[in-house]
Amino acid sequence: MRLSPAQADEYQREGYLFFPGLFTSAEVNVLNEQVPKLYAEHRRENVREKDSEAVRTNFAAHTYNDTFGRLARHPRLIEPAMQALGDDVYIHQFKINGKAAFDGDVWQWHQDYGTWFNDDDMAEARAMNIAVYLEAVNEFNGPLMLIPRSHKQGRQPAGHDVSTTSYPLWTIDNATIARLVGDGGIVAPKGPAGSMLMFHCNLVHASGSNMSPWNRTIVYLSINACTNHIRRFQRPEYIAHRDFAPIRCLPDDCLTRDEPRAAQA
């Protein structure tokens, strides 16, 4: 999958691209079938919400689940990332964020690169997030909110918030958010299960709580240019990966083709 020149320009200018319904229902079903058993396990890769047993985020499923391992090498995700970053790429972080009906808590305003710089010593902002919606995202189930063009203003000062939710995060102060929103506004891309959203690692984003009866599971592939790999290893490997080998894509039908996962190249 190649981005058109117009899409590539839009990504650089706005900081994100949205592809509603990029994956078919059949492909989404294959992924969704895996989630309950992943979330049911009691292992360090599952971080639960502050006030409930609901899983807030699952880390690194691609390293121990064959189906998500295929997704992490899917050409509809990896090829646009390689194109936008102009380099071979690897997975820096892999999350399945729950945002469960009624229980899903907020993610405060932040840039992912803030964390990757502060915690992992990633040298440059040559990385991105790719989100795959495993359920429909609407205005009520805690959609991701993006501040368009905020990535153009570089890395913002951030404070380490260890109390608001169950997961520590480098977050951005209100005055900065007000200024960035004044310039770029806020968008919240909504769409059916199977939609894909790619956004720059310096794009400021957040999401509200989910008070609706609809789950809002999203897979996030955080993708880094191979030559930009991290240089500090203070976080556990399942949170900040250390395998910097270039990803080799699987065929486009890898999620629904019924055969064993190909060996990693």
Next chain:
Amino acid sequence: MRLSPAQADEYQREGYLFFPGLFTSAEVNVLNEQVPKLYAEHRRENVREKDSEAVRTNFAAHTYNDTFGRLARHPRLIEPAMQALGDDVYIHQFKINGKAAFDGDVWQWHQDYGTWFNDDDMAEARAMNIAVYLEAVNEFNGPLMLIPRSHKQGRQPAGHDVSTTSYPLWTIDNATIARLVGDGGIVAPKGPAGSMLMFHCNLVHASGSNMSPWNRTIVYLSINACTNHIRRFQRPEYIAHRDFAPIRCLPDDCLTRDEPRAAQA
């Protein structure tokens, strides 16, 4: 102001009616000028958020502020209420809810009549809320979420939640919400400052937190039929009023006409 037969039917069927931009900018400005000084006062009528000094709700401003006193007798609010309730009406509760930028906290799923029945011994669900938006309401600043037609299913069992926010509330369990939303969906009426929303006291509603840089102040007039007045006085009078005299409306231009407030009839 009269509701058309179609509007009156819609209110009975759906449980709410929305009038975008019912008040002019000039009228909204007159109201907004009063809010900062009301919120700045340290008095029992101001309830602040759990984790900040931001005002969550101000009670009974119509009893001690001339401008909001006029709003409480405005024909664009009171006449539709009289028509829908088929009776003379009085103000049971009057709130200016802050939902401040960044700080505004959630209101859990609830019916107002649950509280009015449990706490105030209001005999029947012959009451409503009228909301006047003092700022534009968009998808990001914590819009009110309504479950259409939920009022048709009567008063739901409720539990007294005294911990989630700074204000105790009779709230409805998740299974009931899921069932009601399955039937009616969720709507969040969005519109400019000056918009008016009227909804049945048994309509189930909630609102999310406000993570945006935009305030979302809303005035709520809770209006009860005079013959349905409350019979228990355990809550303070500034929260559950005890003046059951029928409201006599002021002229339609009462907010912008520069003369002293007319004496209460």
